[in-house]
Amino acid sequence: MEYGLNKEVIQYLEDSFEETLQLIEDLCRISAPSGYEDKRAAFICEWFSKLGVNSVHIDEAKNVLVEFDCSNSNDIILFTAHTDTVFPDLDELPFSRDEEYLYAPGVGDDTTCLAILMIVFKYCILNNLTPNCNVLFAANSCEEGLGNLKGIKQIMNTYGDRIREVYTFDGQYVAVVNKCVGSHRYKITVETEGGHSFRDFGNNNAIALLSKLICKLYKCEVPVIDESITTYNVGIIEGGTSVNTIAQKASVLYEYRSDTVECLASMKEFFENTISKFLENNKCTISVEEIGIRPCGNLKDDSILRNMTQKAIAVSEKYSGLKCYETSGSTDCNIPMSLGVPAICMGSYLGHGEHTREEKVRIDSILVGLKITAEMVLGYFD
Ligand SMILES: [Zn+2]
Numbered sequence: 001m002e003y004g005l006n007k008e009v010i011q012y013l014e015d016s017f018e019e020t021l022q023l024i025e026d027l028c029r030i031s032a033p034s035g036y037e038d039k040r041a042a043f044i045c046e047w048f049s050k051l052g053v054n055s056v057h058i059d060e061a062k063n064v065l066v067e068f069d070c071s072n073s074n075d076i077i078l079f080t081a082h083t084d085t086v087f088p089d090l091d092e093l094p095f096s097r098d099e100e101y102l103y104a105p106g107v108g109d110d111t112t113c114l115a116i117l118m119i120v121f122k123y124c125i126l127n128n129l130t131p132n133c134n135v136l137f138a139a140n141s142c143e144e145g146l147g148n149l150k151g152i153k154q155i156m157n158t159y160g161d162r163i164r165e166v167y168t169f170d171g172q173y174v175a176v177v178n179k180c181v182g183s184h185r186y187k188i189t190v191e192t193e194g195g196h197s198f199r200d201f202g203n204n205n206a207i208a209l210l211s212k213l214i215c216k217l218y219k220c221e222v223p224v225i226d227e228s229i230t231t232y233n234v235g236i237i238e239g240g241t242s243v244n245t246i247a248q249k250a251s252v253l254y255e256y257r258s259d260t261v262e263c264l265a266s267m268k269e270f271f272e273n274t275i276s277k278f279l280e281n282n283k284c285t286i287s288v289e290e291i292g293i294r295p296c297g298n299l300k301d302d303s304i305l306r307n308m309t310q311k312a313i314a315v316s317e318k319y320s321g322l323k324c325y326e327t328s329g330s331t332d333c334n335i336p337m338s339l340g341v342p343a344i345c346m347g348s349y350l351g352h353g354e355h356t357r358e359e360k361v362r363i364d365s366i367l368v369g370l371k372i373t374a375e376m377v378l379g380y381f382d
Contacts, residue, residue, distance in 0.1 A: 004375070005371060005374055005375055005378065009123065009374055009378065010371070012123050013119075013123075013367065013370040013371060013374060014367065016119050016122075016123075016370070017366065017367055017370075019119065020115055020116060020119050020366055020370065021097070021102065021363070021366065023047075023115040023118065023119065024102060024107065024111055024112050024115040024361075024366075025095050025097075025102070025104075026043070027040060027043065027044075027111045027114060027115055028093060028095045028102075028104035028105075028106060028107050028111050029092050029093055029094075029095050029104075030043055030092070030093075031085070031087065031089045031090050031091060031092065031093050032083050032084050032085050032106075033084060033085065033086075033087060033088050033089070033090070034084040034085075034086075034141070034142045034143070034144045034145060034146065034147030034150075035062075035084075035141070035142060035147060035150070036084075036090065037062045037083045037084050037141045037142075038062060040083045040139075041058050041062050041063070041064050041083060041139065041141070042058070044064045044083070044114075044118070044139045045057070045058055045064050047118065048064070048066055048118075048125075051122060051125050051126070052125070053066055053125060055067055059154055059155075059158065060154065061140075061141055061142065061150050061151050061153070061154035061155075062083075062141040062142075062151065063138050063139065063140045063141055063151045063154060063155055064083070064138065064139040065136065065137070065138050065155070066121065066136070066137040066138075067134070067135075067136055067137075068124065068131045068134070068135040068136070068137070068381075069131070069134050074134070074162050075133045075134060075162070075164040076133070076134040076135070076136050076159055076162045076163045076164060077131075077133055077134070077135050077136070077163075077164060077165050077166075077167070077380050078136045078138060078155065078159075078163050078165070078166045078167070078336075079117060079121075079135065079136070079137055079138070079167050079168075079169070079376075079377055080117075080137070080138035080139070080140050080152070080155070080166070080167070080168050080169070080332065081110050081113040081114035081117045081138075081139060081140070081168065081169045081170060082110045082114070082139070082140050082141070082142075082143035082144070082151065082168075082170060082332060083110075083114065083139050083140065083141055083151075084141055084142055084143055084144050084147055084151075085105060085106035085109075085110075085111075085144065086106070086144045086145060086355050087105045087106060087357070089105075093105050093106070095107070097363070099363070100362065100363060100364075101351075101360040101361060101362060101363060102360060102361045102363060103358070103359070103360045104359065105356075105357045105359055106359065107351070107359050107360065107361050108171075108172070108349050108351035108354055108359055108360075108361045109170065109171065109354040109355065109359070110143070110169070110170045110171075112348060112349045112351070112361050112366070112369065113169035113170055113171070113347065113348045113349065113369075113373075114139055114169070116169070116348045116349075116366070116369050116370050116373050117137070117139075117169050117348075117373055117377075118139075119370060120370065120373045120374045120377050120378075121137050121377065123374070123378075124377070124378070124381055129378075129381040129382065130381065130382050131380050131381050131382070132380060132381065132382050133164070133380060134162070135377075135380050135381070136155075136159065136163075138151075138155055140152050140155060140332060143170070143331070143332050145292075146291065146292055148292050148293075148294070149294060149332060149334060149335050151332070152168075152332040152335045152336070153335050156335050156336055156339060156341075161341075163336065163341055164341070164342075165304065165308060165341070165342055165343070166332075166333060166336040166341060166342070166343035166344075167308070167312075167343070167344060167345075167346065167376060168331055168332045168333055168343065168344070168345045168346075169345075169346060169347065169348050169373060170331055170332070170345050170347065171345065171346075171347035171354075172347040172349060172350050172351065173316045173319075173320050173322070173324065173346065173347040173348055173349065173350065173365070173368065173369060173372055174316070174320070174322050174323065174324050174325065174347070174350070175324065175325050175326075175327045175346075175347060176309055176312045176313055176316070176324060176325070176326055176327070176344055176345070176346045177326075177327055177328060177329040177331055177333060177344065177345035177346075178305055178308070178309045178326055178327075178328075178333075178344045178345075179259050179297065179326075179327070179328035179329075180259065180294075180295075180296050180297040180328065180329070180330065180331070180333055180334040180337045180338070181229075181257050181258065181259045181294075181296070181328050181329055181330040181334075182257065182258060182259070182261070182264045182294050182295050182296030182297075182330075182334060182338075183255055183256065183257040183258075183292065183293075183294045183330060184255065184256055184264070184267070184268060184271075184290070184292070184293055184294075185253065185254070185255040185290070185291045185292035185293070186253070186254050186255070186271075186288050186289060186290055186291060187251055187252070187253055187254075187288075187289040187291050188210075188213070188251060188252050188254055188275075188286060188287075188288050188289075189249065189250070189251035189286065189287045189288075189289070190206045190209050190210045190213065190239075190249070190250050190251070190284050190285075190286055191206060191248060191249045191284060191285045191286075191287075192204040192205065192206045192209055192247075192248065192283060192284035192285075193246075193248070193283070194206065194241075194245065194246045194247055194248030194249075195245075195246045196244070196245065196246070197243075197244040197245060197246055198244070200246055201246075203246050204246075204282075204283050204284060205246045205247050206239055206240070206247040206248055206249050206250040206284065207239055207240050207247040207250045208247075209250075209282055209284050210237070210239065210250040210251070210252060212278075212282070213252075213274075213275075213278050213286075214234055214237075214252060216274050216277075216278060217232070217234070217254065217271070217274060218232075218234075220232060220267075220270055220274075222258075222263070222267070223258075223262070223263045223266045223267070224263075225260050225262055225263060226260075228258060228259060228260035228263050229258065229259050229328065230256070230257065230258035230259075230260070230263045230264075230267060231256065231257050231258075232254070232255065232256040232257070232267065233254070233255055233256075234252055234253070234254050235252075235253045235254070235255065236252065236253040237250070237251075237252045237253075238250065238251055238252075239251055253291070254271075255292075256268075256271065257330070258296065259296065259297075259328040260296060261296045261297075261298060264296050275288060294330055294334045295334055295335070295337075295338035296334070296337075296338065297333075297334070297337035297338060298337065298338050298339070298340055299337060299340055299342060300340055302342070304342045305342040305343075305344065308342055308344050309326060309344055311376070311379075312324075312344055312346045312376065313326070315372050315375045315376060316346065316347075316372050319368045319371040319372050319375075320350075320365075320368050320372070329345065331345040332345070333345050346372070346376070347369075348369030348370075348372055348373050349361045349362065349365045349366060349369045350362045350365035350368075351365070
């Protein structure tokens with residue numbers, strides 16, 4: 001299949017270059033930790049309102065939504081980029097630029113993708129373009145960490161099986177994520193008798209027991225099916241009272257991940273068996289608190305996903321001149337894919353340092369990103 005952007009679109013994108021940089025800056029400065037995207041959402045809502053879009057609204061999960069409807073169609077194509085960042089700051093975030101880079105926490109992930117998507121949709125609005133199926137724009141919340149994909153869950157809830165395909169823009173344009181890494185995250189707390197380190201020597205110690213449990217968890221041999229990738233990790237450990245106290249309580253954050261449904265299920269089985277065996281053989285109580293569940297993909301038929309991936313790769317490579325790879329990841333796509341809706345995650349910039357305060361985006365990648373995004377979106381407009 002041949003794709004392309006006409007001269008008028010290219011001209012618009014070139015003319016919108018400085019406006020795009022300004023929009024990235026404006027958005028970057030507004031802090032938006034997961035669950036606290038209110039100010040960013042309000043800014044985006046007002047931005048669309050000023051363009052004369054009456055239907056723009058914010059839903060209960062703080063997603064900003066704009067529907068582009070055409071009659072007689074129940075098939076919705078969703079384009080989305082997330083508003084939240086990993087930074088907990090509630091005050092204004094710093095932003096700077098030089099000739100080569102834009103610098104800000106969250107500038108690439110996901111603010112540049114979001115700003116570019118907005119500028120592309122602005123073209124549709126200014127030119128009154130009609131979509132050839134229903135198109136939904138979203139600036140969604142809660143993609144990062146313990147946001148637990150709340151934003152995309154809400155969108156899939158609201159529109160249900162009307163959504164036919166999902167494109168999320170998140171990351172650099174050298175990769176397309178079309179395989180979902182699911183994850184289960186837990187806080188495991190061990191409690192036992194404890195006591196005085198000298199007088200009660202010999203009593204059970206929660207830290208010692210938890211350490212023993214961690215060793216059991218690390219005895220896991222990860223399941224392998226074909227090319228599947230499965231991992232596990234202990235991330236944070238805490239507990240105890242003082243150097244001369246036998247610890248009564250200690251806890252750990254533990255996760256496992258996989259890109260394959262069956263492997264994720266067998267990791268769950270291993271985890272539950274390990275905990276129950278440990279309880280049988282040790283004098284303690286263990287509480288397991290689920291702190292995050294991201295499902296794997298569960299597509300019955302991947303022919304549409306294949307087409308979406310091929311197009312995304314072809315378009316990315318055409319404008320960037322760089323090789324674009326298929327990869328697996330944990331993104332907003334996990335939710336539609338777990339519901340059987342084909343979803344891919346693609347990128348619209350080049351940069352460094354995602355999830356650090358030193359993050360930066362190459363200015364010369366922005367126009368490339370605009371073109372890639374425009375070609376993906378405008379294919380659904382007449
Ligand atoms: Zn992101």
